[in-house]
Amino acid sequence: MYTLKKSLGQHFLKDENICRDIVGSLPVIQDQQVLEVGPGAGAITKYLLQLPGIHFKAVELDAEKVQYLEKTYPAIKGKLIHQNFLETPAPFEGQFSVIGNFPYNISSQIMFRILEWRDQVPQVVGMFQKEVAQRIAAGHGNKEYGILSVLIQAYYKVEYLFEVHENCFNPPPKVKSAVVRFTRLEQQYDIASERKFFVLVKTAFGQRRKQLRNPLKGLFDKEVLQDEIFTKRAEALTVADFAALSHKMR
Structure with missing residues (x-):
């Protein structure tokens, strides 16, 4: 059979209903290109291989x-x-969707990699540690709202789909899990x-925890820093606020 490697953060899905739900969360059309990240023992791979008319690839370390x-x-x-x-270059030319039970120890790095490919990747369905999924989906004013929330939501609409119990995995992880879907924004932020x-x-x-004027003083001229928005904390700003501020930077 195979062994589970803790060093690679391997926790394999064993609940077939959850596997089907994950694959079913990725809308597919004829001739769509689909990349699975970290297929492991093939829990969702076997359902992806059954999808008619798609061009499928998987990356496994x-x-x-x-x-x-x-x-x-x-x-x-x-x-x-x-x-x-x-370290993998984009596996397809043109548009491709990404899906996976992402290794939790590198899930943030996976998202930054997908952001690099965002012009080619219109949709992502991924399973994350619940806390990471909540951060990605959080709106402004929420304590979970942070760097990942803003950077991903600047380019994608994020949907927090469903949670997955620890007992759905072998071995059960010590954290809860959740599945999230990203759909690239048709109208990009400026x-x-x-x-x-x-x-x-x-x-x-x-x-x-500090007013923005403190951490951002090196990025803006003194006159700009007098704007009222700099009396707020980072979590109070919307993605649109950050986009607008990017035009006022030095």
């Missing part, structure tokens, strides 16, 4: 799981990329530049 998948699901041969997802926006958001939330 663990050589043992690659061998297991190829033996267990012959249809996956030629569709597996044996690499670290964080952002000065990705670099400025990322620096602004990360700096603002770096001292989230």
